[in-house]
Amino acid sequence: MKEQLREAGLTENESKVYVTLLELGPSHAGLISRRCGLHRRVVYDTLEMLIQKGLVGYIMQNNIKLFQCVHPHRLIERLQEKEKALEEFMPSLIERFAKTKEKEETNFYTGKNGLKTVFEDQIAIGKEILVLGASPLAYEMLELYFHWFDKRRVARKVKTRVIFHEGIERKIPLSEVRYLPQKYASPLAVNIYGDKVALILWSKEKPLAIVINNRDISEGYRNYFELLWKTARKRKV
Numbered sequence: 001m002k003e004q005l006r007e008a009g010l011t012e013n014e015s016k017v018y019v020t021l022l023e024l025g026p027s028h029a030g031l032i033s034r035r036c037g038l039h040r041r042v043v044y045d046t047l048e049m050l051i052q053k054g055l056v057g058y059i060m061q062n063n064i065k066l067f068q069c070v071h072p073h074r075l076i077e078r079l080q081e082k083e084k085a086l087e088e089f090m091p092s093l094i095e096r097f098a099k100t101k102e103k104e105e106t107n108f109y110t111g112k113n114g115l116k117t118v119f120e121d122q123i124a125i126g127k128e129i130l131v132l133g134a135s136p137l138a139y140e141m142l143e144l145y146f147h148w149f150d151k152r153r154v155a156r157k158v159k160t161r162v163i164f165h166e167g168i169e170r171k172i173p174l175s176e177v178r179y180l181p182q183k184y185a186s187p188l189a190v191n192i193y194g195d196k197v198a199l200i201l202w203s204k205e206k207p208l209a210i211v212i213n214n215r216d217i218s219e220g221y222r223n224y225f226e227l228l229w230k231t232a233r234k235r236k237v
Helices: 002-007 012-024 027-035 039-050 073-098 111-125 136-141 143-155 215-231
Strands: 056-061 065-070 105-110 130-133 160-165 173-179 188-193 195-202 208-213
Touching: 002 012, 002 143, 012 027, 012 039, 012 065, 012 130, 027 039, 027 065, 039 056, 065 208, 105 111, 111 195, 111 208, 130 215, 136 143, 160 215, 188 215, 195 215, 208 215
Parallel strands: 130 160, 160 173
Antiparallel strands: 056 065, 105 208, 130 188, 188 195, 195 208
């Protein structure tokens, strides 16, 4: 649960304190400190941050502050507020980005946040996404993120076609899925979208993505995908 809360934007200490409060109910800072193992001063500072984010409140009982969580739906509301705020000035950011961006380039991205940047780019391009060799590690590492990714992708009507390897079970909205034999499984996945190709190495230790922006290379990978698509099974046997 703490990992998912960090994916939703909470720091490690905020996640610890928030989960502790969920389990304890209304509690004073001393009890929270003992239960989650953080210094009392750190707990106070963390509670203040959670209050500012609208995730925690407090009541006075016998002149003692008892802190308590607000309804967890507030987490979803915060994410929606952030997305709305970004959408408002996104055109300005894109305009500035376009002025300095080269037509053809190769970029490297590492870590979970780096991979999220690659998937955000796929939504921004807004064209069909072709995925070859999707790894089960992807959903294990970024499960919460992919929930929101698919939700926004569907809202923007960005279709996807995926070639999984047999043994992977995953329902993906607004998509077609086919399967190749398990013997061809690999931690490397290829995402093709627009004029770009993303080579993604799904690794818990050091996830990596290489994004190539080149129309000819993209077209070559797209043709290769279509060839495999014709030979892949429509359903597992």
